[in-house]
Amino acid sequence: MADRQYRSAEGRVHPSECNADQLMTWLVEDAVKHHATDLHWFVAAMIEISRQRRISAEDAMLALLDEVEALTGLRALPMHSGAIL
Secondary structure, three states, X not given: OOOOOOOOOOXXXXXXHOOHHHHHHHHHHHHHOOXXXXXXXXXXXXXXXXXXXXXXXXXXXXXXXXXXXXXXXXXXXXXXXXXXX
């Protein structure tokens, strides 16, 4: 069960509070803007996307990478694992 008070470093709610399309949109936007996504939030988002779409986590990741590559020509997802100083 998700903590309803949770907010990521970007101020986003816990991924379990969102639908898969919104999560994918945020992840693609982060990659296109070269914005480092919090690693813990990213993992939770990928798990939630795979759960909602009833696909494997690997397939969810490949779909994300394909969309980012289509928009940027790169298969890159900038991430950080804690507070950026």
